[in-house]
Amino acid sequence: MMTKLYLSLKYGAILIWxxxxxAPFLWALTTxxxxxxxxxxxxxxIPWLQYEPSLSGWRSLFSSGAGGIDVVKPYIxxxxxxxxxxxxxxxxxxxxxxxxxRFTYRAGFVKNTDLVFFFVSQRxxxxxxxxxxxxxxxxxxxxxxxxxxxxxxxxxxxxxxxxWILVDFFxxxxxxxxxxAILDGCTPFEAFRRVILPNSLAGIVVAGMFCLIFGWxxxxxxxxxxxxxxxxxxxxxxxLNSSVTPWWSLSASALISVAPLLLIAFxxxxxxxxxxxxxxxx
Amino acid sequence: MSLQLHDIGLVVEGVAHLDNIxxxxxxxxxxxxxxxxxxxxxxxxxxxAGLQRLDRGTVQVDGRDYSRLPTWQRDIAMVYQQFINYxxxxxxxxxxxxxxxxxxxxxxxxxxxxxxxxxxxxxAFERRRPSQLSGGQQQxxxxxxxxxxxxxxxLLDEPLVNLDFKLRxxxxxxxxxxxxxQQHTIMIYNTTEPVEAMLLGDTVxxxxxxxxxxxxxxxxxxxxxxxxxxxxxVNDPPMSxxxxxxxxxxxELTRSVTVPLPPHLRDLANxxxxxxxxxxxxxxxxxxxxxRVTFSEVSGSETFLYxxxxxxxxxxxxxxxxxxEEGRNVGIEIPADRLFAFELDAGERLLAAPATGAAx
Numbered sequence: 287m288m289t290k291l292y293l294s295l296k297y298g299a300i301l302i303w304x305x306x307x308x309a310p311f312l313w314a315l316t317t318x319x320x321x322x323x324x325x326x327x328x329x330x331x332i333p334w335l336q337y338e339p340s341l342s343g344w345r346s347l348f349s350s351g352a353g354g355i356d357v358v359k360p361y362i363x364x365x366x367x368x369x370x371x372x373x374x375x376x377x378x379x380x381x382x383x384x385x386x387x388r389f390t391y392r393a394g395f396v397k398n399t400d401l402v403f404f405f406v407s408q409r410x411x412x413x414x415x416x417x418x419x420x421x422x423x424x425x426x427x428x429x430x431x432x433x434x435x436x437x438x439x440x441x442x443x444x445x446x447x448x449x450w451i452l453v454d455f456f457x458x459x460x461x462x463x464x465x466x467a468i469l470d471g472c473t474p475f476e477a478f479r480r481v482i483l484p485n486s487l488a489g490i491v492v493a494g495m496f497c498l499i500f501g502w503x504x505x506x507x508x509x510x511x512x513x514x515x516x517x518x519x520x521x522x523x524x525x526l527n528s529s530v531t532p533w534w535s536l537s538a539s540a541l542i543s544v545a546p547l548l549l550i551a552f553x554x555x556x557x558x559x560x561x562x563x564x565x566x567x568x
Numbered sequence: 569m570s571l572q573l574h575d576i577g578l579v580v581e582g583v584a585h586l587d588n589i590x591x592x593x594x595x596x597x598x599x600x601x602x603x604x605x606x607x608x609x610x611x612x613x614x615x616x617a618g619l620q621r622l623d624r625g626t627v628q629v630d631g632r633d634y635s636r637l638p639t640w641q642r643d644i645a646m647v648y649q650q651f652i653n654y655x656x657x658x659x660x661x662x663x664x665x666x667x668x669x670x671x672x673x674x675x676x677x678x679x680x681x682x683x684x685x686x687x688x689x690x691x692a693f694e695r696r697r698p699s700q701l702s703g704g705q706q707q708x709x710x711x712x713x714x715x716x717x718x719x720x721x722x723l724l725d726e727p728l729v730n731l732d733f734k735l736r737x738x739x740x741x742x743x744x745x746x747x748x749x750q751q752h753t754i755m756i757y758n759t760t761e762p763v764e765a766m767l768l769g770d771t772v773x774x775x776x777x778x779x780x781x782x783x784x785x786x787x788x789x790x791x792x793x794x795x796x797x798x799x800x801x802v803n804d805p806p807m808s809x810x811x812x813x814x815x816x817x818x819x820e821l822t823r824s825v826t827v828p829l830p831p832h833l834r835d836l837a838n839x840x841x842x843x844x845x846x847x848x849x850x851x852x853x854x855x856x857x858x859x860r861v862t863f864s865e866v867s868g869s870e871t872f873l874y875x876x877x878x879x880x881x882x883x884x885x886x887x888x889x890x891x892x893e894e895g896r897n898v899g900i901e902i903p904a905d906r907l908f909a910f911e912l913d914a915g916e917r918l919l920a921a922p923a924t925g926a927a928x
Binding site for chain 1: 617619638639640643644645646648650652653654655656665666669670713717
């Protein structure tokens with residue numbers, strides 16, 4: 287009896303939460319197939335019965351004429367910038383985190399924990415504080431409105447997240463394992479590469495996901511540091527919004543913006559549930 | 569052909585972790601380092617392996633100075649007290665790992681790994697991950713990896729301490745036969761258990777508070793503990809100590825308790841000493857002394873008794889199962905011919921020991 291009640295409560299809660307999470311997506315999905323009249327004609331949900339579906343919202347994403355924007359180039363730019371920045375952050379983050387986890391640094395009163403905090407603290411201040419310094423720095427470097435410039439900035443923003451997650455993860459791996467590898471003939475770097483990295487896949491994947499999500503979703507820096515040559519997806523989507531809000535185009539672009547993250551989530555979930563990563567360390 | 573430690577010293581935050589260590593470990597011999605927790609055994613091992621930076625001293629192998637050699641070039645195999653294996657590799661690859669670092673041929677690696685897995689009885693588990701094995705099996709993998717390397721120096725840091733009692737006994741005897749086959753290896757084995765040191769070691773090094781107190785064969789160290797500290801480390805259950813005075817005719821253990829002078833103490837000058845007696849040599853039922861039971865515990869077919877006596881606390885180990893409730897008064901007999909005599913000065917050196925042979 288108890289278990290039945292518990293189960294129905296559990297599934298009820300899960301259902302309500304799922305509906306709450308999925309509703310905006312369903313709304314965006316139906317809206318993306320509507321026309322102006324379909325959107326303003328009251329709440330309708332079922333295509334063909336309640337409204338006449340149209341592909342104009344989706345078509346507008348691939349045309350650069352009036353009322354539409356070409357979303358392909360911003361998409362590619364976003365993939366390149368986010369991908370590169372995440373990759374660099376993970377590589378540097380692994381090295382930094384391993385160092386902070388395993389070696390003792392001492393510069394006066396500055397110790398390892400202070401260094402970790404120094405990394406994390408960069409995420410404590412509001413990003414807007416950084417906008418002007420970043421703008422001036424990129425201007426001085428001649429990297430304003432360029433993908434490379436944005437990658438630099440994103441690495442600065444993502445590295446703290448990567449270091450923070452990975453330090454914690456490396457701390458969870460017994461030091462004796464590194465020592466054993468070194469006793470077995472590995473140099474410290476080999477021990478890191480051959481033993482620590484393979485045992486940290488789960489942490490690296492998690493950190494990588496955070497980097498991709500934060501990078502992909504950034505609007506603020508993409509907006510302030512680029513103008514015409516480089517335009518990332520979030521900026522392009524917002525640029526759709528003119529005097530008349532094209533809900534159908536907005537919905538369609540929102541959906542394709544979310545798509546890559548959704549895909550990654552699916553892949554990683556598969557990967558994790560297969561036990562390749564889970565329980566690597568007893 | 570040996571491993572020599574010379575003048576090893578390490579001070580951390582004002583506390584001497586290793587103090588003036590001079591030891592020579594020989595090839596083909598198993599040396600146990602016996603000492604309590606925090607005696608410096610592990611630190612000493614880590615110094616040999618190069619995992620611990622030293623303040624002073626040199627580590628030499630066959631005359632070659634290892635002090636400046638990084639750990640990965642020293643070719644030293646080690647087994648930790650925790651079961652340390654590579655979680656991402658299966659048993660076979662775990663054992664093959666150090667061999668691959670030596671760039672051996674796949675053929676040689678297979679032969680060596682197969683042979684050593686056979687020895688430790690894990691041939692059937694080649695494809696398993698360490699996490700899928702029991703504690704005893706995990707430690708066998710670690711041992712197999714250390715043996716497969718065929719390195720000159722094998723360090724075993726309390727390898728059995730995290731196993732349950734039964735398994736520990738079993739693995740200990742396996743270990744003994746495995747290690748006696750290593751004719752050319754310098755083997756060092758850390759332990760807190762005197763029994764283990766006596767069973768395994770060709771030589772015992774007794775450590776206490778970062779210092780080496782005595783080096784000798786197990787029998788020698790057991791029969792002639794150089795000082796009271798050694799006697800404390802090598803006796804489990806502990807040796808009991810009684811402060812007393814030697815006169816021309818007897819030993820005054822307290823004002824009212826005097827025992828006749830045993831022959832082996834006859835040469836001592838008259839004066840005050842600290843006498844020691846092993847737990848298994850004190851006997852119940854005598855009339856020498858009265859004591860009150862403070863704690864008793866039955867372990868297998870033996871009973872351990874802790875008593876409060878006028879001479880101070882006493883520990884007894886008696887055959888058979890005896891139920892003696894706490895607070896009860898019992899008579900104790902102190903066989904004077906089994907007494908060790910230590911000086912009362914700071915060094916607490918051994919001055920006289922009972923005749924050997926009778927001791928078990």
